[in-house]
Amino acid sequence: MGGGRWSDLDRPPLNAAALRRALVREDGLWSSLEVVQRTGSTNADLVARAEAGGAEEGAVLVAEEQSAGRGRLDRRWTAPARSGLFFSVLLRPGDVPVARWGWLPLLTGVAVATGLSRAAGVDTALKWPNDLLVTVGGEERKAGGILAERAGDGGVVVGVGLNVTLREDELPVPQAGSLALAGAAGTDRDPLLRAVLRSLADWYGRWRDAGGDPVASGLQETYAAGCATLGRKVRAELPGDRSLVGEAVAVDGDGRLVLATADGVRAPVGAGDIVHLRPA
Incomplete structure (x- = not known):
């Protein structure tokens, strides 16, 4: 068989009509759900739609394949077609003070982790701020990530990329993982x-x-309970080529990671890359 729609029987296409029936309801959050075969980035597409007035809150855009998916710090995120879940949602939390919108990617991390533990039977942890970790062969690996972007119309687009059926030989980097490699009970x-x-x-x-x-x-408490970064010695790689080493001791009320450094200072980190230096 060639590269047709059914060429990889382990990876059937999503059933958009069934997903809409299950999720799009008058009284619910999700207002529309569209599945496209391939796009550059669902986040970029949904931001553009929102700014053009073509999307309401609760719009969900799913791609079977992304050619220019982005992670934090503009890293590329690529995976074979139908091997994962790559989607973006449009939220308009206008009644919430903007200062608290920074919690949205962390909230999404909690939601994805709790949804997956129920549906896939796989234990996921969160690496601050919003990487999804699974355990493969006794080591933590990144199976997903979350990226939130402001849309100019007062909305926030939150994108999720999650490796579902990626095999070892398909991983973009050796430190990556997938639900299948973590022994998930279900990968449908x-x-x-x-x-x-x-x-x-x-x-x-x-x-x-x-x-x-x-x-x-309950978000701060639930996030902290599922955060694999807390209790560890970490290195925070900060903007401007600076770095800070300390023990990750808390997530504060603004969603920042608080590091206790060797000289007794408690330093909140709001943006940066976190490297886990030793197991919890």
Whole structure:
């Protein structure tokens, strides 16, 4: 068989009509759901749509394959067609103070991790701020990431990339992982996407009802409980080629990682790359 739609029977296409029936409801968050075969980046597409007035809150855009998916710090994210979940959602939390919007990628991480533990039976952890880690052969590997971008119309587009059925020989880097490699009980992407989006709607609703308060919504506590970075010695690689080493002791009310350094200083890190220097 050539490279047709059914050429990889382990990787059937998503069923867009069934996903819409399950998720798009009058009284729910998700207002539309579209699956495209291939695009550069679902985040870029949805930001453009939102700014052109062509998308309402709760729009979900899913790609079977992304050719220019981006991670944090503009890193490339590529994977074979239908091997993962690559999607973006449009949120408009206008009733939440903008100062609290920084919690949205962390909230999405919690939602994805809780949805996957239910639907895939795989234990996922969060590396601050929003990498999804799975355990493969006793070592932590990154199986997914989250990227939030502001849309000029007062919205936020949150993108999720998750490796589902990637095999060892398909990994972009040796430190990457996938749900299949982590021994997931289920790798059928339709129920996985349904579970993740239902979990995201649930967490987003709780957070908005609490006015974005990370304590009242339970978000800060749940994030900390699932964060593999806390309790570890880490190196934070900061903007401007600076770095800071310390023990990650807390996630503060603004979603920043607090490091206790050797000289007794508690330093909050709001942006940067975190390297885990030793196991928890």
